[in-house]
Amino acid sequence: MKILVCVSKAPDTTSKIAFTNNNSSFDETGVNFIVNPYDEWYALVRALELKEAQGGNVTVLSVGGLDYEQIIRKALAIGADDAVRIDAPESDALSVSTHIANYAKDKGFDLILCGKETINYNGSVVPGMVAELLDLPLVALAAKLDVAEGVATCEREVTGGMEVLEVNLPAVISAAKGMAEQRIPNMRGIMAARTKALEVVSVENTTATTSVSNYELPPAKSACKFVDPANAAELITLLHQEAKVI
Amino acid sequence: MRTDQYQGHDYYLMDELLTDEHKLIRDAAREWVKKEVSPIIEEAAENCKFPQHLIPGLASIGAFGPYIPEEYGGAGLDQIAYGLIMQELERCDSGLRSTASVQSSLVMYPIWKYGSEEQRMKFLPKLASGEWIGCFGLTEPDHGSNPGGMTTNFKDMGDHYLLNGAKMWISNAPFAQVAVVWAKNEEGRIHGIIVERGMEGFTTPTMHGKWSLRASDTGELIFDNVKVPKENLLPGRSGLGGPLSCLDSARYGIAWGAIGAALDCYDVALRYSQERMQFNKPIGAFQLQQKKLAEMITEITKAQLLTLRLGQLRNEGRATSSMISMAKRNNVDMAKTVASNARQMLGGMGITGEYPIMRHMMNLESVITYEGTHDIHLLITGMDVTGFDAFK
Ligand SMILES: Cc1cc2nc3c(=O)[nH]c(=O)nc-3n(C[C@H](O)[C@H](O)[C@H](O)COP(=O)(O)OP(=O)(O)OC[C@H]3O[C@@H](n4cnc5c(N)ncnc54)[C@H](O)[C@@H]3O)c2cc1C
Numbered sequence: 136m137k138i139l140v141c142v143s144k145a146p147d148t149t150s151k152i153a154f155t156n157n158n159s160s161f162d163e164t165g166v167n168f169i170v171n172p173y174d175e176w177y178a179l180v181r182a183l184e185l186k187e188a189q190g191g192n193v194t195v196l197s198v199g200g201l202d203y204e205q206i207i208r209k210a211l212a213i214g215a216d217d218a219v220r221i222d223a224p225e226s227d228a229l230s231v232s233t234h235i236a237n238y239a240k241d242k243g244f245d246l247i248l249c250g251k252e253t254i255n256y257n258g259s260v261v262p263g264m265v266a267e268l269l270d271l272p273l274v275a276l277a278a279k280l281d282v283a284e285g286v287a288t289c290e291r292e293v294t295g296g297m298e299v300l301e302v303n304l305p306a307v308i309s310a311a312k313g314m315a316e317q318r319i320p321n322m323r324g325i326m327a328a329r330t331k332a333l334e335v336v337s338v339e340n341t342t343a344t345t346s347v348s349n350y351e352l353p354p355a356k357s358a359c360k361f362v363d364p365a366n367a368a369e370l371i372t373l374l375h376q377e378a379k380v381i
Numbered sequence: 382m383r384t385d386q387y388q389g390h391d392y393y394l395m396d397e398l399l400t401d402e403h404k405l406i407r408d409a410a411r412e413w414v415k416k417e418v419s420p421i422i423e424e425a426a427e428n429c430k431f432p433q434h435l436i437p438g439l440a441s442i443g444a445f446g447p448y449i450p451e452e453y454g455g456a457g458l459d460q461i462a463y464g465l466i467m468q469e470l471e472r473c474d475s476g477l478r479s480t481a482s483v484q485s486s487l488v489m490y491p492i493w494k495y496g497s498e499e500q501r502m503k504f505l506p507k508l509a510s511g512e513w514i515g516c517f518g519l520t521e522p523d524h525g526s527n528p529g530g531m532t533t534n535f536k537d538m539g540d541h542y543l544l545n546g547a548k549m550w551i552s553n554a555p556f557a558q559v560a561v562v563w564a565k566n567e568e569g570r571i572h573g574i575i576v577e578r579g580m581e582g583f584t585t586p587t588m589h590g591k592w593s594l595r596a597s598d599t600g601e602l603i604f605d606n607v608k609v610p611k612e613n614l615l616p617g618r619s620g621l622g623g624p625l626s627c628l629d630s631a632r633y634g635i636a637w638g639a640i641g642a643a644l645d646c647y648d649v650a651l652r653y654s655q656e657r658m659q660f661n662k663p664i665g666a667f668q669l670q671q672k673k674l675a676e677m678i679t680e681i682t683k684a685q686l687l688t689l690r691l692g693q694l695r696n697e698g699r700a701t702s703s704m705i706s707m708a709k710r711n712n713v714d715m716a717k718t719v720a721s722n723a724r725q726m727l728g729g730m731g732i733t734g735e736y737p738i739m740r741h742m743m744n745l746e747s748v749i750t751y752e753g754t755h756d757i758h759l760l761i762t763g764m765d766v767t768g769f770d771a772f773k
Contacts, residue, residue, distance in 0.1 A: 205401040322443030
């Protein structure tokens, strides 16, 4: 089975978030980037499990600049066989999806796996766009994935239970929590990653269809007000007039 | 213990001086420690028992001889990668780091540097994979800071050596399969000998009652007419320089490790200072607490720069023993001060095992004593700069 796993980078959850250029771009100074956890922990690891059980090849793909190679090396250290970096800026979801689809269209992948979203932008649209551009079926937010005889069986959470879906391969599947368990790269994997192939594909720039005009931080959390337990009336007044929740 | 929320601190953006592979190795070690060690380390320290089930995991992150060439089972990495792994292990516990630095620098290093090709092939791959654990016997009951005075000795019996004597304070001894033992021949010259568990007359009683480094096993090595095959003598080096070169490698790893312990104490104290409210303010808003935190991160940053530079010099083969002494002495003392101030910042909570600081504080008492005491390293620097030997 030939599997393509799309991996993106995301700032470490402990990063300090700041903006530059009149709040129109994210300030990357001092920010530590990690592999987007949904891509790494679930999509990539499940792809590796399927390959280990059934044979095949796992390719990881990123759209982005040179700074992406650190992320890609980690994916290779975890166990992907080879990697592709599409050398283009991550302008918006449609341009990223177009690059992925253009690369994947004649490569004969049985399965294209993505994380359900990145933890910084939470857009969740790349898997759907890739499926549409390649005219492939999509299962979004799969929390479980098995493959047998060209059919993928996915489970996903629905309100109050699970939904089981079957889809013929090739297909695009986006991974939610539960599909696999995080694998920490070991030293053998890190050493093997040194010599694994990383193909850099140069492309014509696709123009983005959307652009960011500005970012805003969420309002700072205001301090807690403590009300004496004996003073229920004050609490009610505050909830009513200040918090406006009752 | 509560969930390990540790995050690294890099005030001078030193990560930019590391390679992508260095960061990958460090982060993998950190993730492994958080997942496998942090949840159990407090209990291991309380029970005074090294958690042996961690050995395969330690091997998998490359903690055993990462700089040993690949043909002997190592990872062929540089000194900075080794340092970063030691930092991440000691960030959790000095005892955990001790097990790995003894295996790497005090057992694998001498076999690699001074062993025969047969010895390398026989021991190194099994030590790298953690199938065998080793220990290093230099200190004796009557010879600590002055190992050259050792009395453990061996006689040439024609087809074997006969080893007699005793070593004490030996990390990993109670469960090690292999011991690299330093002993004098009939002419009084020091040699390294590999003693294997099961050899008749060789026992390794556990030492009890430690209040420090409790998650590492410490024991004695007793040699009562042990017949050691001649092929177990390390042929490549004799004299005190042999064990001292191993100590250089281990002390270098300790310099990194101590930064790890300091970073953990600082990280816990910083978070606590933002959460703990007194007089209607987080305690971090009081100048006295800020002074502690500001001084901690200043000293940590200085130690990080010193140690990374030392790593670069070691990679180039230009780090002297005296340079290593300076870093070991400075960093361990720095970590002790950081731990003590961090503990005070946590008030009563700093006394309990719910936070790691008290354990780090106790551990660092061993770290400042073994591999050359704080005083001995000062004498090394003193001798280096003045030319006068003040040891005797
Ligand atoms: C937990 C633990 C694990 C250890 N693991 C190992 C191991 O794996 N292998 C091993 O071989 N050893 C090991 N050691 C032993 C350690 O290296 C020794 O304890 C250390 O070298 C000090 O020796 P000592 O305890 O005999 O102290 P001493 O040498 O008796 O020193 C006592 C005091 O006198 C001072 N002093 C000594 N000489 C001088 C001098 N010339 N001038 C001024 N002051 C001086 C010292 O600085 C110290 O403060 C371990 C120790 C501990 C605590």
